[in-house]
Amino acid sequence: METTRANLLSEATELRPVRVHAVWRSTGGVRQAVRLAGMIVVPLGTGLLVGSLLMWALGISPLAAFRTMLETVVGSRSGFTDMLLYATPLLLIALGYGLAYRARVWTVGGEGQFHAAAIAVAALVFTLPPTTPRLPGLLLMLAAGSAAGMLWALLPGWLRVSRQVNEVVSTLMLNFVGILAMHWVIRTVFRDPFAGILQTPPFPRVFDLPRLAGTRLHIGLIMALALVPVLLYVMHYSTYGFRIKAIGTNPWASRAVGIRVDRTIIMVFLISGMLAGLAGAVHVLGAAHRLIGDLSPGFGYTAIMVALLARCHPLGAVPSALLLAGLAVGSEGIQVEFGIPTDFVQVFAAVLVLCILAGDTLIWKGRSPS
Amino acid sequence: MMIDVSGLEQLLTGALFFASNFALVVGLTAVGAAINEQSGVLNLGHEGVMLLGAATGFVVTFWTESGWLGLLAGAIAGAGLGALKVAWSIVIKTEQVINGLLLVPIGIGLANMLYKHQFLHASSPPRIAPMPTIPVPFLHEMPIIGPVVFNRSAAFYGAILLIALAAHFLGHTRTGMIIRAAGESPEALDFNGIAVDRYRVVALLIGTAFTGLAGALLTIDQVHIYSARMTAGRGWIAIAIVIVGGWRPWTCLLAALLFGFIDMLQFQVQVQSAAVPYEILLSLPYLATIAVLALRQGTVRPPAALGIPYVR
Numbered sequence: 001m002e003t004t005r006a007n008l009l010s011e012a013t014e015l016r017p018v019r020v021h022a023v024w025r026s027t028g029g030v031r032q033a034v035r036l037a038g039m040i041v042v043p044l045g046t047g048l049l050v051g052s053l054l055m056w057a058l059g060i061s062p063l064a065a066f067r068t069m070l071e072t073v074v075g076s077r078s079g080f081t082d083m084l085l086y087a088t089p090l091l092l093i094a095l096g097y098g099l100a101y102r103a104r105v106w107t108v109g110g111e112g113q114f115h116a117a118a119i120a121v122a123a124l125v126f127t128l129p130p131t132t133p134r135l136p137g138l139l140l141m142l143a144a145g146s147a148a149g150m151l152w153a154l155l156p157g158w159l160r161v162s163r164q165v166n167e168v169v170s171t172l173m174l175n176f177v178g179i180l181a182m183h184w185v186i187r188t189v190f191r192d193p194f195a196g197i198l199q200t201p202p203f204p205r206v207f208d209l210p211r212l213a214g215t216r217l218h219i220g221l222i223m224a225l226a227l228v229p230v231l232l233y234v235m236h237y238s239t240y241g242f243r244i245k246a247i248g249t250n251p252w253a254s255r256a257v258g259i260r261v262d263r264t265i266i267m268v269f270l271i272s273g274m275l276a277g278l279a280g281a282v283h284v285l286g287a288a289h290r291l292i293g294d295l296s297p298g299f300g301y302t303a304i305m306v307a308l309l310a311r312c313h314p315l316g317a318v319p320s321a322l323l324l325a326g327l328a329v330g331s332e333g334i335q336v337e338f339g340i341p342t343d344f345v346q347v348f349a350a351v352l353v354l355c356i357l358a359g360d361t362l363i364w365k366g367r368s369p370s
Numbered sequence: 371m372m373i374d375v376s377g378l379e380q381l382l383t384g385a386l387f388f389a390s391n392f393a394l395v396v397g398l399t400a401v402g403a404a405i406n407e408q409s410g411v412l413n414l415g416h417e418g419v420m421l422l423g424a425a426t427g428f429v430v431t432f433w434t435e436s437g438w439l440g441l442l443a444g445a446i447a448g449a450g451l452g453a454l455k456v457a458w459s460i461v462i463k464t465e466q467v468i469n470g471l472l473l474v475p476i477g478i479g480l481a482n483m484l485y486k487h488q489f490l491h492a493s494s495p496p497r498i499a500p501m502p503t504i505p506v507p508f509l510h511e512m513p514i515i516g517p518v519v520f521n522r523s524a525a526f527y528g529a530i531l532l533i534a535l536a537a538h539f540l541g542h543t544r545t546g547m548i549i550r551a552a553g554e555s556p557e558a559l560d561f562n563g564i565a566v567d568r569y570r571v572v573a574l575l576i577g578t579a580f581t582g583l584a585g586a587l588l589t590i591d592q593v594h595i596y597s598a599r600m601t602a603g604r605g606w607i608a609i610a611i612v613i614v615g616g617w618r619p620w621t622c623l624l625a626a627l628l629f630g631f632i633d634m635l636q637f638q639v640q641v642q643s644a645a646v647p648y649e650i651l652l653s654l655p656y657l658a659t660i661a662v663l664a665l666r667q668g669t670v671r672p673p674a675a676l677g678i679p680y681v682r
Contacts, residue, residue, distance in 0.1 A: 163664045169610050173603070358458065
């Protein structure tokens with residue numbers, strides 16, 4: 001039994017090209033260092049080239065555009081804060097996706113789980129008396145948000161395990177439903193009667209998440225960053241992470257060596273749902289302070305690219321989330337300056353991920369499973 | 371009494387009209403997705419391909435004032451994204467789930483960029499003229515069915531013909547059978563000296579062209595305007611419909627019709643009464659997709675090599 005497990009582990013690490021430090025350990029040497037650099041530099045360069053072409057096609061100078069982006073994001077305190085606020089939910093959702101994708105569970109349901117959590121949080125905010133002590137109140141809300149996210153992920157997880165329903169389609173459908181459910185709740189229950197647009201009244205100030213000294217940043221950023229090492233441990237140093245990778249590599253062999261595949265897959269759904277729910281809760285309590293029709297600018301979708309850009313690695317998710325958040329915030333600067341719509345950002349990000357994907361596959365050709 | 375009957379007839383006609391519009395767009399996309407999947411390539415990017423087809427078709431028709439050129443442009447734009455999918459799925463052989471998923475933001479982003487680039491400074495949303503309707507002699511006078519099916523534009527008839535052609539192509543031509551073999555048993559095909567990947571490329575390009583065409587049909591023949599959220603998950607519902615329809619073109623169209631009825635239902639109830647919240651009605655097609663998948667999965671068998679790149 002033990003040897004079989006060990007074999008499976010070696011298979012899991014050898015066949016999955018995503019584990020950067022395992023690559024380093026397994027070979028060592030300059031050639032590998034060059035390869036690793038190539039895995040990052042070449043895709044980024046290609047992505048940058050495509051992005052420049054897109055800008056050029058839109059009739060603006062790529063250099064000027066990138067300078068405007070940089071100035072928007074790092075040139076001003078408020079732009080930098082916006083980027084970090086944007087990156088917080090991205091990072092949380094992407095951590096969950098990264099875990100799921102390792103198990104080849106292709107959930108894309110972060111958007112729906114995010115909104116489900118927002119509903120749960122708002123329900124608590126408007127029903128708890130304002131005299132509720134702050135800390136237990138906030139903890140309860142964060143827990144409720146995470147639970148709502150898990151609940152939203154439970155159905156696709158259960159359907160995948162019991163009826164082999166494709167989780168990409170089911171989670172995506174639930175994204176639409178989640179957004180509509182939030183609109184319904186706002187319109188019928190919590191609507192701000194004085195607002196012309198679909199939104200709730202602002203939450204009472206007691207229920208603001210604690211802020212980081214003198215900024216608009218909230219404690220959610222710290223929570224997200226603190227979860228990175230936790231996820232790193234779970235994925236790379238725990239038996240649970242080993243099981244996840246084994247399932248992603250070979251579900252049949254995993255079942256044969258006694259891993260409870262179905263149960264692990266449900267757990268993966270629940271964890272990713274919980275993280276997306278937490279993202280929704282901290283965003284609502286820390287940044288939005290109310291429910292509003294377009295609460296999320298597609299965090300759940302951008303986070304897919306964050307996770308893939310990071311090659312599903314928790315450490316990589318931090319710079320990836322910052323990069324895509326910076327692009328999103330920076331593109332608004334471009335929109336102001338040049339009157340160019342922000343849509344090129346998602347094209348750029350997707351092309352970047354495609355380049356990473358291609359680079360990985362080409363480098364690992366012959367060693368990757370197919 | 372007479373008024374009541376004609377009122378009901380009007381209601382039914384209107385309802386069926388909406389249902390058939392939805393069914394045709396989603397059905398055409400589902401046929402495209404079915405062609406993709408029959409060849410063994412999983413393509414989850416149809417939502418993006420469809421919106422790019424919609425935007426391209428709209429822009430071309432707006433400037434050329436020709437619906438046919440717009441439809442052609444939509445199909446070509448769709449196949450263009452298909453070519454990207456070819457490069458990543460068949461040439462480089464990366465994970466098909468991911469590279470298909472990435473077509474969605476690329477398609478949506480390019481579509482919105484194209485539209486806004488053309489009409490950024492338009493004061494009101496531009497419209498295009500509907501294509502002229504061609505009533506089929508005698509048949510169009512039938513009650514209810516007549517105006518819904520036999521008094522439509524040439525594009526409507528053409529789309530149905532295209533689905534018929536696809537059914538014939540997949541089922542009864544040599545190329546179609548090879549495509550299906552590429553999805554069922556690529557090794558057997560290879561043993562017989564037939565290049566598996568070449569046929570997969572063909573299937574991908576045809577399938578995505580179908581989807582691009584469906585998007586162009588949506589703007590040019592049905593809505594006459596473009597909006598960033600106009601596809602509203604149709605591309606995803608189509609992927610589910612492929613499974614429900616068991617990868618067969620006519621069954622796919624039938625399943626799409628079922629969803630057309632659900633979509634129409636929500637629209638009609640929404641108009642008729644405020645008792646049911648419209649958000650719940652709007653989410654009906656999405657919930658139905660999940661329900662139908664859960665019921666149907668297991669009763670149909672996907673192509674054996676679906677999603678697995680062919681490596682010798």
